[in-house]
Amino acid sequence: MRLTLNYKLTSTFRKMFNKTLLFVLSLSFFSFISTNSIDSKKISVEDRPNFIFYLADDQDKLDYGTYGNPNVDTKAVDKLASEGIKFNNFYTGQAICAPTRSQIFTGKYPVKNGCFVNHIGVKPNTETIISYLENEGYEVVLAGKSHVKPNSVFKWSKFLDLIKIGNSKQRYLPISKIDNYLSKVDKPFCLIIASTFPHGPYPKSNDYTNQDIFKLPYTGKNIPNYKTGYYQNIKEDNYQINDILNIVDKHNLKNNSLFVYAADHGISGKWGLSEQGLKAPFIVRWPEMIKPNIQSDVILSFVDVVPTFLDIIGAQVSKDIDGLSFYKTLLGDENEIHDYIYGVSTMQNIQKCKVFPSRMIREKQYKYIKNFNSLEVFKNNMGENEIINKFIEIGARSFPNKPYEELYDLEKDPFQKNNLAKDNKYLQVKNSLELALEKWMISQDDILITNKMPLIKPTLHPLDRNSKWNKVSLELENKLNENDYIELHY
Secondary structure (H helix, E strand, O other), rough: OHHHHHHHHHHHHHHHHHHHHHHHHHHHHHHHHHOOHHOOOOOOOOOOOOOEEEEEEEOOOOOOHOOOOOOOOOOHHHHHHOOOOOEEEEOOOOOOOOHHHHHHHHHOOHHHHHHOOOEEEOOOOOOOOOHHHHHOOEEEEOOOOOOOOOOOOOOOEEEOOEEEEOOOOOOOOOOHHHHHHHHHHOOOOEEEEEEEEEEOOOOOOOOOOOOHHHOOOOOOOOOOHHHHHHHHHHHHHHHHHHHHHHHHHOOOOOOOEEEEEEOOOOOOOOOOOHHHHHHEEEEEEEEOOOOOOOOEOEEEEOOOHHHHHHHHHOOOOOOOOOOOOOHHHHHOOOOOOOEEEEEEEEOOOOOOOOOOOOOEEEEEOOOEEEEOOOOOOOOHHOOOOOHHHHHHHHHHHHHOOOOHHHHHEEEOOOOOOOOOOOOOHHHHHHHHHHHHHHHHHOOOOOOEEEEEEEEOOOOOOOOOOOOOOOOOOOOOOOOOHHHHOOOOOO
16 A cells, blocks of 8 residues: 555656656756757847947949949948848838938838938937937037938037048048047947938049949930039949948947948939839948858848847837837848838929829838829829919829839839839739838828828928929919928928
């Protein structure tokens, strides 16, 4: 009896022991997996990296050696790519200078942050990379081109302005001031270096001829007359990038700094929603964290920059931010983090200003665009004001080849040459993307949701004024009044 009892107790104990052992081993296993996974690479406060973000201005993604152009001089950027990760599907949400910068600095798409028209500022009281990182003990310094406002929102810890060199009309980075700052920095920093290159003006005298111009897939029969000067400006910018990289090395900041290189948007598709305008070069070097000479095809957006920086240092990310962290992607995870990314186009307040707003959504394979004032639908946008109606019609007729809807299979048609929107085989895809786009526009409080076809108050380029870029008939010149424009935050 005692033996039997002991056997039972022993048997029960064995079972309990085995279960406990299995449980402990399981915990150990999963702990091992966790501590060795991409999720686990948490950065201690002492090891938080510095952030250096170099932003070029108006350069096509494909106009780099590392992205496929053998004729352009981008040795500095190419070297950076060989030392880190190169992204092949990184997007801006709007192919204009100020809106792109505002996305990078706020983590929000253009309509939500308020800067969806060039030369206007973000909404008052908008949180930015400055406030987010300063709250974590960082200095946030801008060196170079600002092109963001208002100053009440963008209160940089330090601002190092552009300088003039010789008789050039172009303004250069303050290299010596950047050098001096990095020689004395005594706390974690985020240094944003914003070049004016290769944006015009383009030098007439340069090292290139038309025979040197590498034809991109979307280059027309004739090479634009600015291209040789554009190449020269790219070369000049790479001199600046090389100087910056040497300074980083000189001050022993390479290993503890996450270095980003990007351009704000492509020059070939500026203002619109084409791939050549929205898709941007994006390269990240972070020694000992990012493997050298790797690539990623994950689809990302400039709104993802702020949440990624915050995630890396373990800071809380505001729920109001549109972007998502791609920290895991930097470490090699190729899983997509977005269901969709988005884009906007507003043709008002640019040089050849017209009433022609468009919105874009893309997923892994397909891209959908809606042109809200195309010739197909512009009459539906008209109201009782005949003067406004005239400008609405002018806007529609200025883009006769832009249909109301566009749908592209980017896997088969990366340069948007074959519009599938009217192909019934793709009806389900189109309807799904259209619905998702509408939901996003509502979430962004897009002006097109509640306004038929709004006229946007200009800051530089009025619809009803004659200029060297914009011609207006006598009957419409100076005919728009203050109350003809939609009320915005400025």
